[in-house]
Amino acid sequence: MQSTTHRAARTLVLVRHAKAESFAEQDHERELTSRGAGDAARAGEWLAGYGVVPDAALVSSAARAAQTWEALAEAAGYRLDPVLDDAMYDAGPETALDLIRGTDQVVGTLVVVGHNPTIGYLAQLLDDGEGDPDASAGMLEGYPTGALTVLRTSGAWTDLELGGATVLAFRTGRE
Incomplete structure (x- = not known):
């Protein structure tokens, strides 16, 4: 009898926080502007329309990232408490990828809300070049x-490598 390993398809959504105020007493406390809150809500509506239903959310503990998740989740109708992670606040791409690799294996769809340049770099570094060329461009x-x-990968989160995901869609905050 031949053994077959099932490689589950997983969806990863990488989100840069929405537009935030320029200054606060501490950078970590910067909050979304009204435009940012609206952009985050539209992103949530778009994700719901695209069919994304997350099992988990990994969100930077910064106020602007948490508020992005809140507005996005409310607009999408997600009833999911995020994991607010201090490490995502100042994570570089490798650290962010390590945090994603730590995701519970029962999670099929993960939304990550963080900061640039990390989120943008990580999306590009994960791109296997086999997906939507317009989105990658x-x-x-x-x-x-x-x-x-929005990226698709197969296998365990622990096995996610650079160049290991297919870009399905890219959306800017003002769409």
Whole structure:
């Protein structure tokens, strides 16, 4: 009898926080502007329309990232408490990828809300070049506030490598 390993398809959504105020007493406390809140809500509506239903959310503990998740989740109708992670606040791409690799294996769809340049770089570094060429090209033009990338990968989160995901869609925050 031949053994077959099932490689589950997983969806990863990388989101840069929406537009935030320029200054606060501490950077970690910067909050979304009204435009940012609206952009995040539109992103949530778009994700719901695209059919994304997350099992988990990994969100930077910064106020602007948490508020992006809140507005996005409310607009999409997600009833999911995020994991607010201090490490995502100042994570570089490798650290962010390590945090994603730590995701519970029962999670099929993960939304990550973080900061640039990390989120934009990570989306590009994960791109295997086999997905939507317009989406991949759009990411290269910039990753503005509120932008997001939907990627598909197979296998365990622990096995996710650079170049190991297919870009399905890219959306900027003002769409």
